[in-house]
Structure formats: structure tokens, C-alpha cells
Amino acid sequence: MAVKSRIREERNARRVVHRPIIMEKDPVHNREENLVLALEALKKALGDEWATDSPSILCGYARDQSMTPASYPHIVCMPASVEDVQSVYRIANEHLVDVMPYGTGLTTAGLALPTFGGIVADLRRMDSIIEIDGENMFATIEPGVNYLVLQVEAQRAGCRLLNPSTSATAGVISNHLFCNINTMASKYGFGMDNILDVEAVLPTGEILRTGAMSYGAVKGTVPGPGPDISTMLRYAFGTMGIVTKMTIRLYPEAPFHQQVFPAYEEDNLEVFAEALYDVAQDNLSLELAHLMNSFYGIFIGDNNKEASKVAELMPRHNLLTIFGGETQDEADLKADLTQRMLTEKYPMFDYLPKEAIADMTEENEFVDMEKWVKYFNVTVRVQRVRGSFIIGALIDKLNNMVGIEKTMRDSCTNQIGTTDDALAPDDASTYLQPYHMGRSAYMEYDVYTNQADKDDLIRIQLGWYSATFGAMAQGMIIAAGAGALIKGMMPMMDVAMPAVMPNMVQFLEAFTKMKMAVDPNNVSNRRWEYEDGCMKKFILF
Amino acid sequence: MKRQITAPRETLAELREDFSLCGKCKLCQAVMAQQCDDPRFWRNCPSGTRFRYEAYYAPGKLEMARCLDLVEIEPDDSMRHALYTCMLCGSCDDRCYPVKQLHPLWVIQLLREQAIADEWAPMENFAGLLANAEKTDNVYGVGAEERAGWAKGMKIKDALAEKVEYLLFVGDDYGSFPSLAGRMKAVAKVLARGGVDFGTLGTAEVSSGSALLMIGDRDYFETFASANIESFEKAGVTKVVTADPHAAAVLTEEYTKSYDMEVLSFAELAAKLVSEGKLKPSKDVKTKAVYHDPCRLGRRLGVFDEPREVLAAIPGLELLEFERARKNSLCCGGGGSVFMWEPEYARWVTDERLFEAEQVGAEAIITACPICVRLFEDAIEEKKTNMKVYDLAEILEKAL
Numbered sequence: 001m002a003v004k005s006r007i008r009e010e011r012n013a014r015r016v017v018h019r020p021i022i023m024e025k026d027p028v029h030n031r032e033e034n035l036v037l038a039l040e041a042l043k044k045a046l047g048d049e050w051a052t053d054s055p056s057i058l059c060g061y062a063r064d065q066s067m068t069p070a071s072y073p074h075i076v077c078m079p080a081s082v083e084d085v086q087s088v089y090r091i092a093n094e095h096l097v098d099v100m101p102y103g104t105g106l107t108t109a110g111l112a113l114p115t116f117g118g119i120v121a122d123l124r125r126m127d128s129i130i131e132i133d134g135e136n137m138f139a140t141i142e143p144g145v146n147y148l149v150l151q152v153e154a155q156r157a158g159c160r161l162l163n164p165s166t167s168a169t170a171g172v173i174s175n176h177l178f179c180n181i182n183t184m185a186s187k188y189g190f191g192m193d194n195i196l197d198v199e200a201v202l203p204t205g206e207i208l209r210t211g212a213m214s215y216g217a218v219k220g221t222v223p224g225p226g227p228d229i230s231t232m233l234r235y236a237f238g239t240m241g242i243v244t245k246m247t248i249r250l251y252p253e254a255p256f257h258q259q260v261f262p263a264y265e266e267d268n269l270e271v272f273a274e275a276l277y278d279v280a281q282d283n284l285s286l287e288l289a290h291l292m293n294s295f296y297g298i299f300i301g302d303n304n305k306e307a308s309k310v311a312e313l314m315p316r317h318n319l320l321t322i323f324g325g326e327t328q329d330e331a332d333l334k335a336d337l338t339q340r341m342l343t344e345k346y347p348m349f350d351y352l353p354k355e356a357i358a359d360m361t362e363e364n365e366f367v368d369m370e371k372w373v374k375y376f377n378v379t380v381r382v383q384r385v386r387g388s389f390i391i392g393a394l395i396d397k398l399n400n401m402v403g404i405e406k407t408m409r410d411s412c413t414n415q416i417g418t419t420d421d422a423l424a425p426d427d428a429s430t431y432l433q434p435y436h437m438g439r440s441a442y443m444e445y446d447v448y449t450n451q452a453d454k455d456d457l458i459r460i461q462l463g464w465y466s467a468t469f470g471a472m473a474q475g476m477i478i479a480a481g482a483g484a485l486i487k488g489m490m491p492m493m494d495v496a497m498p499a500v501m502p503n504m505v506q507f508l509e510a511f512t513k514m515k516m517a518v519d520p521n522n523v524s525n526r527r528w529e530y531e532d533g534c535m536k537k538f539i540l541f
Numbered sequence: 542m543k544r545q546i547t548a549p550r551e552t553l554a555e556l557r558e559d560f561s562l563c564g565k566c567k568l569c570q571a572v573m574a575q576q577c578d579d580p581r582f583w584r585n586c587p588s589g590t591r592f593r594y595e596a597y598y599a600p601g602k603l604e605m606a607r608c609l610d611l612v613e614i615e616p617d618d619s620m621r622h623a624l625y626t627c628m629l630c631g632s633c634d635d636r637c638y639p640v641k642q643l644h645p646l647w648v649i650q651l652l653r654e655q656a657i658a659d660e661w662a663p664m665e666n667f668a669g670l671l672a673n674a675e676k677t678d679n680v681y682g683v684g685a686e687e688r689a690g691w692a693k694g695m696k697i698k699d700a701l702a703e704k705v706e707y708l709l710f711v712g713d714d715y716g717s718f719p720s721l722a723g724r725m726k727a728v729a730k731v732l733a734r735g736g737v738d739f740g741t742l743g744t745a746e747v748s749s750g751s752a753l754l755m756i757g758d759r760d761y762f763e764t765f766a767s768a769n770i771e772s773f774e775k776a777g778v779t780k781v782v783t784a785d786p787h788a789a790a791v792l793t794e795e796y797t798k799s800y801d802m803e804v805l806s807f808a809e810l811a812a813k814l815v816s817e818g819k820l821k822p823s824k825d826v827k828t829k830a831v832y833h834d835p836c837r838l839g840r841r842l843g844v845f846d847e848p849r850e851v852l853a854a855i856p857g858l859e860l861l862e863f864e865r866a867r868k869n870s871l872c873c874g875g876g877g878s879v880f881m882w883e884p885e886y887a888r889w890v891t892d893e894r895l896f897e898a899e900q901v902g903a904e905a906i907i908t909a910c911p912i913c914v915r916l917f918e919d920a921i922e923e924k925k926t927n928m929k930v931y932d933l934a935e936i937l938e939k940a941l
Contacts, residue, residue, distance in 0.1 A: 052594070056620035059608040060595030065564040070613070078593055105595065106567060125593060129580075148571060149580040168574035169567040 029526065030118050034095035035074050038119065041094070042077045045087035050125070051077040061102060061113075061120045068110030073100065073120040080125040082201060082244040088121050089205040089242075092523045099203070099524050101238040103143050103174030106167055111178070111237050116526060121242065123171075130245065134158045137250040138196060140213075143173045143243060159250035162191050165431070165444075173246045177234055181392070181442050183287040183320070186280045186434045188251060190442075198230045199245035203519035213247065232514060238525035240518055254286060254324025258331040260339050261352035263315035270402045272317045273432070275346050277398050279321060280438030282341065284334040287322040294429035295446070311429075315350065391445045391467055393476040398434060398441045400475040405430050407474060408445040411467035443476075546766050546799040550759065553606060553651040559643045560606040569599045569633035569645060572869035582864040582897060586633060587872050587890045588626040596623040599633035599645035606648050609655075616661040624652055625663055626883055628876030628890070629755055630836040635868050653757030666882035667756050674761070678747035678768075680878075681717040685744035688716030691725040698740030700776040705740035707732075707810075708778045710792065712785025713748050714911035720918060721911050727934040728784045728807055734941055735814035739782065745772045749788040752878045754795070766791070770800045778802055782810050784934060786838035786910045793842060806838055808909045808933055812847035815854050822940035825857035830931070831903035832860060833894065833917075834870035835910035848909050848933050855940040861901050863894075871897065874920075875912035891920040895928060905929035907936055 035053070042051035052058075053075050062070040074097070079085045092099045098118025105112055105122075114120050127144030134157030139150060148168035151161050162182040164175050172191075180191020188194065197211025210230035233240055264272060276290050293314040321338060325331030342349060391408060395401050433442040445467070468476075512533070516522075522530055568574065570586045577583050584590045589598035596605065602623065608614045627649050634646035656662035673682035688711070700708050709732065715725035732739050750765035773781075773796075783789045784807035792804045814820040832852060838844045845867045852860050865871045874880060874890035895917065898906050906917055906928060917930045 052619065054617055054619035055614040056605055056608075056617050056623065057594050057596045057601075059614055060601035060604045062608075063565075063604065065566075076594065104567060105565060108564075122594070148574050148577060149583050152577055152580045152583070167566040167568055169571055 029096050029098055029523070030074060030116060031096070034097060038091050038095040038097045039075050041091045042075065042088065042119070045091065046077055046079060046084050050080070051075060058120075061105070061122070064105065064107050064110055064113060068113055071113045071115055072117060073114040074117045075119045076122055077119055078122045078125045082199065082207065085121065085123075085201040085242050085244055086205045086207070088119060089201060089203055089523070092119060093204065093521050096521060097523065098526050099238070099242075101143075101242045101525070103171035104146055104169060106170040107174075118523075118526075123242070126244065129153055131247075132157050132250075134250075137252065138247050139250055140245060140247040141172055142245060143171060145172050146170060147172055147175070154250050155253060157250070158253055160253040161248075161250060162188060162194060164191065172248065173243050176246065176248055177236070177243065179235070179394075179442075181433055181444070183289045183322075183433070184251070185442070186288045186437060187283065187286060188249075189436055191248065192234050194249040195230055195234075196247040196249060198233060198243050198247075200230075200233055200241045200243045202241040203521070203524035208241070211247070213245070239515055239527060241524060254326070254331070256325045256328040256331045257286075258323045258325070258328070258335040260319075260321045260323075260335045260342075262319040262321070262339075262342050262346070262349045263352050264317045264346075264349055265315045266348075267316050269317065269405055269430070270399075271346065271348070272319070273398050273402055275319060275342060275349070276432060276434050276441075277438040278341065278345060279319065279338060280398075280434040282338060283437055284323060284338050285321045286324040287320065288434060289320045290430075290432035291318050291320055292316065292429040292431070293318065295431050315352070318352070391464065391471075393443045393445070393471055394435075395441045395443055396475050398432075398438050401432055401441055401443050403474045404443060404471040404476050405445065407470040408467040411463050411470055546763055546770065546795060550654075551647075551651060553648070553655050554610060556606070556644065556648050556651060557610060559645070560603040560610070560648050562641065562643060563600050563603040563637075563645075564641065565600045566640075567598070567600065568640065569636045571636070572632075572865055573636070576869055579864045579900075581900075582871075585865060585869060585871055587628050587630065587874070587876075588623070590893075591886055591889060592623070592626065594623075596620070597626065599637070599649070602627065602649050602652065603643075603645055606652055609652075616656065616659070621656070621661065621663045624649070624656060625666065625756075625877075626879055626886060628836070628872045628874070628879050630872035630876045631840040632836075632869075632872075635840050650755075650757070653755070654759050655757070657757040657759075662757060663882070667758075670752060670756070670878070670881055671758075671761070674748060674753065674765070678765070679717060680713055680748055680752045683717040685747075688746075689741075689744050691716050691722035692729065692741065692743075695726060695729055697729055698738075699743055700740035700778065701742060701745060701772065703740065704777060706738040707740075707780045707782045707805075708773070708776065709739045709741045710749070710781050710783040710785070710788055711741060711746055712783055712788035712911070713752065714785060714787075714915065718911075718915060721915065721932075724911070724914065724932040724935050725784070727932065727938040731807075731811060731814075731820065731934050731938050731941065732782070734938075735811070735819045737782075737810070737814070740776075742769075742772050742776065749785070749791050750795075751787040751791045752881075754791060755878045762791075762795075766796055770796060773800055773802065780805065782807060784909065784911070784932070786835045786842065786844075787912065790837040790841050806842065806844055806847075806909070808838065808844055808848040808851065811933065811937060812850045815851055820937070820941065822851075822855045822937060824940050826855050826936060826940050827857040828905045828929070829859045829861060829903055830905040830907045830929075830936075831863055831898050831901055832866075833863065833873060833898075833906050833908040833913060834867055835908055835913050836870065836872050836876050838909055839870055840868060848907075851933060851937055852907060855936065858936070858940075861903050863897055863901060865897065873908070873910075873913040873916050875910075875916045880912075880916065887916065888920055888923075891916045892924070895920055895924070895926070898928060899926075903928070905931055907931045907933060909933040 039051060039053050057076055058072050061076055062072040077088060079088055088099060098116050100114040100120050102112045102120050102122045104124060123143040125144060126142040128142050129139060129145055129150060131140040132153055137159055141150060146169045147163060150172050154161050162180055162184055164180045164182045176191035176195055197213035199213055200208045202208050233243055272290055279285055279288055293316055294311040296310055296314045323331045323334040393404060395404060429446050431444040435441055516530060570589050571583050572585045586598055595601035605620055631646045634644055637643045637645055670680045674680050677684050679688060698705050711725060715721045747768045748765045750762035754762040780803045781792055782805045786806060789804060789806045832848060834845060852858055871894055872890060873894055874887040880887035908914055914930055914932050921928050
């Protein structure tokens with residue numbers, strides 16, 4: 001049986017041993033002797049099977065699809081109940097070990113990677129839909145519930161979810177806490193605006209219940225007595241505790257739909273930003289977004305080749321407008337009114353006839369119209385072509401996106417080269433999402449590159465920094481989303497932040513005080529040290 | 542070993558792109574999102590569903606491969622367990638390849654081959670299987686005479702003695718279990734009724750090597766493959782038909798690398814005979830049955846429609862579909878030879894599939910794989926339910 005391994009020989013010949021940033025020694029937290037005790041205690045509390053320090057299990061939690069370097073946890077555990085989560089925090093505080101919550105692990109930005117090791121609490125065993133109420137239009141769920149499951153269940157109750165542009169297997173709770181960008185945001189807001197109540201285990205192990213859940217009222221009807229402290233868990237990324245239950249709003253599923261596809265070949269985003277604002281203000285459309293041709297490529301094509309082909313077939317800028325109605329006439333009327341308004345104000349637009357999409361479906365085997373419509377109307381699913389790279393930005397004014405897009409494009413085109421396996425920088429695309437009837441917006445800027453290529457990775461890092469800080473200077477509110485992470489990210493952050501965004505100083509101070517109050521031992525997603533306000537290591541992202 | 546039929550071999554390092562580019566979208570743990578109508582049945586990765594840690598899903602295994610490649614970790618018991626509880630059902634591959642052109646299934650197979658080559662595979666799990674193969678040329682330890690016993694009383698041509706159009710390749714399972722002997726007879730009877738000129742290798746047929754390849758022992762697999770190919774050469778075989786999808790998969794994907802032949806599954810040939818009017822199912826078989834797509838026959842070889850065409854031609858049979866059907870089919874628990882060393886877990890998967898059959902209102906499960914048939918029957922016997930299990934050939938023969 002003993003056979004010489006070519007792989008081992010090759011590996012030895014290469015003599016390159018990559019060592020990730022792994023399980024660093026910390027004089028205070030995650031001490032070796034404490035980790036042994038913590039593992040023992042976790043096994044006792046959760047059951048032998050549900051806590052481990054085996055490296056081959058740990059390695060599954062060390063990387064995600066971001067460019068963040070590998071960071072191994074010391075221990076992975078899988079709590080199955082709120083009591084289990086309390087036990088995890090109790091043990092973490094007792095032994096001073098860090099805890100990083102892990103919902104379903106779909107983050108594209110290194111958000112669930114355990115920066116300093118410690119315990120990763122994989123919450124996928126907590127996967128129950130506790131209650132779903134079609135009449136009052138809400139669902140109460142656990143953190144392991146994903147969009148695929150909840151969407152199907154909601155449809156059975158005559159409702160639908162705010163489907164984000166992510167994989168169907170993404171966790172609902174974690175996504176709703178991290179904004180939840182969806183194509184209905186213009187009408188109903190982002191997911192984070194639709195959280196009715198939460199149950200969370202604070203880092204001290206105490207249970208916090210907010211909203212209706214806290215006083216036993218009928219859920220989904222009223223938001224409960226104020227102040228609504230559940231908002232402190234938005235964008236907190238586990239710094240404030242672990243959410244174990246959440247009630248979110250559902251919306252009625254429109255039985256009939258109609259679409260209008262305004263398109264503009266000229267590369268003039270300004271015109272499209274205005275048009276987007278006008279459609280958002282009319283508030284007739286159920287779903288509204290701007291997609292560049294290459295973004296269509298990702299939605300419709302199944303791979304890079306198909307994505308490029310679709311991008312060639314589509315005009316440069318496209319508005320996606322989907323109208324819903326109780327009857328087909330109602331949906332048609334809304335679509336017709338919108339098209340009339342756009343025709344009058346923007347005579348330069350073309351309108352893709354629905355037949356054009358049908359023709360494209362017929363001519364190109366890979367264009368599946370049914371799949372496309374179902375994506376937007378019914379099922380969440382994004383098919384990311386290989387090696388996609390994303391910058392997402394919240395923007396205070398829809399018009400600001402023009403300058404921001406230009407900054408991002410310049411930065412990325414200058415920094416990110418092409419490899420055989422990546423789409424050219426010209427194929428970078430933008431996706432604009434008006435929010436709250438156009439009063440603000442979300443913009444996603446995607447560059448497709450080969451993440452397996454080291455040179456590309458370096459260029460991406462540089463491109464990301466250049467694009468992000470350039471865009472922030474023009475009004476991009478990235479800090480709103482990343483506040484919990486930015487604090488102390490690098491030593492000069494406390495100096496740099498006021499220069500770019502003066503109001504952030506007050507916010508960061510308040511956030512720091514809150515964090516110190518709910519997590520006195522700084523065990524829950526420790527981002528910075530309480531003593532000096534800095535991170536112990538510089539995180540590349 | 543007389544020949545290396547799969548040389549030059551692929552190594553894990555050659556799939557570096559596949560295990561480095563996984564975006565961890567986790568679609569591989571589910572059925573096709575658009576085709577999920579019942580959230581109870583959204584999961585489709587047996588080992589991930591049972592053991593839950595990331596390592597038991599495809600992205601975790603790709604990560605293991607990457608970390609081994611980068612020499613970040615060494616194999617340990619957890620890696621062995623995660624690797625050898627994967628049923629190689631290919632559901633992850635089927636979700637991933639169309640979207641990202643990655644092949645998690647190949648990575649897992651090559652990880653197993655590396656585990657054997659580098660001697661860190663859990664050899665204690667395979668001791669019986671390997672000893673059986675050594676002693677009897679059959680992974681279940683059934684001797685050649687006994688294996689050929691199913692054909693007793695039937696006039697089946699000896700392909701080594703006379704020229705036949707089709708070689709009927711029996712495979713490891715049909716001849717090894719008394720409960721399957723009658724089903725193998727049904728296969729031969731159906732072919733005969735359809736006027737197919739076929740014969741077998743009789744006692745000269747040895748294991749297809751499928752189980753050996755699944756544990757990652759490519760060398761030993763090739764020993765058996767070479768022996769069979771030698772018999773094929775002697776018999777001048779140009780067409781092979783087999784009712785065992787595991788055999789069909791290795792015959793198609795591996796044997797043909799060094800021996801030119803056409804390989805057909807029984808389901809494909811039966812469908813052809815029915816459509817050409819050579820087989821006319823006329824007797825009523827009154828039952829509400831659900832068809833279970835075997836992983837190797839369905840996802841691996843793409844045979845989805847043919848068995849359904851055969852069943853649609855049977856009068857009285859009401860054909861139902863699983864919630865997880867065709868490409869979304871859940872493994873029966875018999876994939877990857879895991880049932881040989883993790884019987885309780887395999888039974889857990891079989892029970893889940895039986896539950897699904899009951900949920901769709903089936904009185905019977907029809908499948909086209911001897912391992913599926915055996916696992917379903919064992920589980921039903923233990924649960925003492927009224928569910929019936931039929932092999933495709935068996936139910937077709939009833940209707941003729």
C-alpha cells in the first residue's frame with residue numbers, strides 16, 4: 001500500500017511554507033492554559049461533539065472570500081440554544097477568551113474571521129423559524145435561518161422578504177443587521193429598518209430583549225416602548241453580543257408583475273441618477289435599481305464568458321423597474337405611468353422591449369429569462385462570477401454617486417490589472433440602489449479579478465484603499481457601516497477620522513462607551529484594546 | 542498491476558485553482574434555490590447536515606485541501622472523519638460548477654487519493670473491504686462462483702465463449718446479496734424480452750473497483766480495472782450494459798481511458814427498447830411510486846429522463862417525484878462506500894430519504910441502483926413500514 005506521494009515530493013521540492021497569521025499569543029486574552037480550560041468547559045456545556053480545537057475543523061473558519069489574511073480561531077463551538085450562547089460567554093469571560101459569532105459565514109469582507117483567534121461560535125444549529133405570521137406580516141427566526149428557507153416559508157404565508165443581493169444561503173439575521181441591500185429598498189427600506197425586535201445575549205451573558213418581545217405584545221404590530229435599543233446591534237458585528245432571535249417585517253407578495261427597462265447607451269451616470277431619483281419619488285415601482293451592463297452579466301450569465309456576452313448585448317446603463325399589483329391591470333398601469341413620465345423627461349432613453357429579452361433568451365441558450373425574473377421577483381440568488389471584488393457604499397445623496405463612481409473607477413482602473421482569468425477593468429460595473437424614495441442610496445462597485453493571483457491581491461488592496469478614502473471624501477458614508485470595525489483599526493485612525501468626517505469623533509466616543517459598558521472584559525469580537533484604543537494588529541482590508 | 546489505465550494521474554495540487562477560488566457562497570449545501578418548494582427539504586449535503594461544522598461541507602473540504610497544500614495543517618482525526626463521511630454524491634459539484642466552474646467533488650476525490658498515498662487515510666475502516674477484495678475479488682467477500690449464482694437456471698451466454706453484442710456487466714452488488722439476485726435476474730429477463738444479444742463474463746468478472754476508487758486507492762482500483770479490461774479484450778467487447786450505476790460510472794469515466802467501448806446503463810437501454818416498441822409493458826402495476834435518482838446514474842452520468850420514460854410506460858403506475866429530485870436528489874446513504882464504516886450515519890441519511898418519500902405520499906420507491914435498493918430495504922425492515930422498494934428492472938419485468 002505504501003506508495004510514494006508525488007504531491008508530498010512536489011510540496012517538499014517547493015520548500016515554500018506559508019504560515020498564516022495564526023493563533024497569536026496574547027499576554028492577556030487567549031492564553032494557552034486558559035484555552036485548554038475553555039475547551040473543556042465548552043464541551044461540558046454544549047456536548048463533546050459541539051466544541052473542538054482540531055486544526056482541520058478550525059481551518060474552515062480562517063478565511064472567507066475577502067482579501068483578509070487567514071486568521072484561525074483556537075476553538076470552534078456550535079451552540080444550539082440561547083442558554084448555550086450564554087454558556088459560551090460565561091466561559092469566555094471566566095477564561096478571558098475572545099468570542100466571534102459566525103452566522104452562516106457568507107461574509108465577503110472578513111467580518112466573521114476571528115481577528116485574534118479565540119472561540120468562533122458557529123450559530124448554524126440555531127436554525128428554526130420560530131413563528132411566521134402572514135396576516136401581521138412578520139417572522140421570528142434564529143440566526144441559522146437563511147433567505148432561501150425563509151423566503152419559501154414566507155411565500156407559503158402569502159408574503160415575501162426583502163431579498164438582498166447575496167447568495168440564497170446567507171443568514172437572514174446577520175444580513176439584516178448588516179444593512180441588507182435589496183431591490184425594494186426604495187419602497188420599504190433596507191432590512192435593518194425592518195427589524196421589529198431582537199433577543200440577544202450580551203457579552204456578559206445577560207439576555208437583552210427589545211421591542212414587542214420584551215413585553216409580550218402581539219409581534220409585528222407595534223415597535224414597542226422606546227428608546228429602541230435593538231438598533232445598537234446594527235452594524236455591531238458581534239461587538240455588542242450575539243443575536244439569538246429576531247422578528248423582521250415581511251411584505252405582501254404581489255400576485256402580478258410588470259417590468260419596464262429604460263436604457264441609456266451613453267456612459268453618463270448623472271442622467272441616470274436623476275432618472276432613478278424621479279422614479280423613486282413616484283413610489284410606483286416595487287423594485288428599483290440601476291444596473292450597468294456587466295452587472296446584468298453576473299445576474300444572467302452563469303460564468304465569466306457568458307457574463308461578458310450578456311454585457312455586450314445590453315446597453316451600458318439600465319434601470320430595472322418592477323411593478324406589482326393585485327391585478328395585472330394595476331401592475332400594467334403603474335408601469336405605463338412610469339414609462340410616460342420617463343419618456344417625457346428623458347427623451348434620450350431607449351426602452352428595451354420585453355421581446356428583446358425574450359429574443360436574447362432564444363438566441364443565447366444561457367440567457368434564462370425565467371431565472372432572471374425569478375431572481376428579482378421571487379428568489380434570492382446571486383451568481384458571482386469567479387473572483388469578484390466588491391466595494392459597497394452608502395451615499396447620503398443620490399447625486400453624489402456620480403463623483404464617487406468616478407473616483408472608484410479611476411482608483412481601480414489604475415491599480416487593478418488583468419490576468420487571463422479576470423474580466424478587464426473596463427468591465428467593472430456599478431449597481432445603484434435608491435433608498436427611502438431616493439433620499440439616499442447604496443452603490444456597489446464591482447471589479448472582477450483573480451483572487452488566486454498574488455499580484456492582483458496586492459493591487460486590489462491598494463485599489464480598495466484608494467477608492468474607499470477617495471469616495472469618503474466625496475460623501476460616502478462607509479463609516480456608518482463599519483464603525484464598529486474602524487474604531488482603533490490603525491493607530492492614526494482617531495486622528496485621520498476627524499479630518500475626513502468630523503462628526504465621526506462623537507460617534508466613535510459614544511460607541512466606545514457603550515461597548516465598554518456591555519463588554520467589560522472585551523471578549524466579544526475584540527476590535528481594539530480598551531487601554532490605548534488601538535488594535536493589536538493591523539488588518540489588511 | 543499490469544497497466545496504469547489512468548496515467549498520467551491528476552494530483553490535488555493541479556486543482557489549486559478549485560480549492561483557492563471557492564467564494565464560500567454555500568450554495569453547495571442546498572438544492573437549487575429556485576427549485577426549492579418545501580423548506581423542510583432545502584439541505585442537500587448529507588455530511589454537512591449531520592455533522593454541521595464547516596469541514597463537513599464542500600467549502601470546508603476545499604479549505605482543508607488549500608491548507609494542506611500551503612502546509613498550514615497536518616492531517617488529523619477530524620480531517621479523516623470529515624473526508625470519509627462525504628458520500629461523494631456530487632450535489633456540491635452540481636451547484637458549484639455551473640456558477641464558478643469549480644469542482645469540489647474532484648478535490649474531495651483527490652484528497653482521498655492523497656490520504657491513501659500519504660498513508661493518513663483511516664485504513665482501519667477499509668481493512669475488511671480490502672481483505673475481501675484480496676481474497677475474493679469482491680469487496681463484500683463473496684466468491685466468484687457464488688457471485689455468478691444469480692444466473693442459475695437462466696440461459697445466459699458466456700461472452701468469453703461466444704461473440705455477443707452487449708456485455709452485461711453485473712458489478713459488485715447484484716451477485717453478492719441474495720436479496721438482489723432476483724433483481725439481477727429481472728435485468729437479464731428484460732434484456733432477453735427486448736431481443737438484446739447479451740452475455741456475461743460469468744466467474745471471470747471481478748470487482749469493478751468502484752468502491753476502491755471511492756476510498757482513494759487508485760492503484761488497487763487499477764488492478765481490478767486491468768483484470769476486467771483483459772477479459773473485455775478476450776471477449777472482444779464493444780458495448781457494455783450494466784444495471785449498477787457505480788460500475789457504469791467507472792466503466793465510463795475510467796475504463797474507457799484505455800479501452801474503447803460504449804457503456805450504457807440498464808435504464809438507458811431499457812428506455813430505448815421501450816421507445817422502439819421492442820418492450821411493451823402491458824400489465825397493470827398499481828402503485829403510487831416515487832423514483833429515486835441514484836447519485837451516480839443521475840448527477841454523475843446525467844441519466845434522469847430515461848428511467849422516468851420507462852416508468853411512464855408502465856400502466857397503472859402513478860409516478861410521483863421527491864421534493865429533492867433529479868439534480869437535487871438526496872443521496873440514499875450508500876454513496877462513497879461510507880455505509881461500510883459509518884453504518885449509523887448512513888442509516889440516518891436513508892431514513893431522511895424514506896421520510897421524504899412518505900411526505901410525497903409514495904407507497905413504493907423505485908430506483909436503479911443495487912446499493913440504493915439494499916439500503917432502503919434494510920431501513921424499511923428496521924422501521925417496519927409498508928413502503929416497498931423496487932429496482933427499475935424488477936418493476937418493468939412485472940409489467941411485461
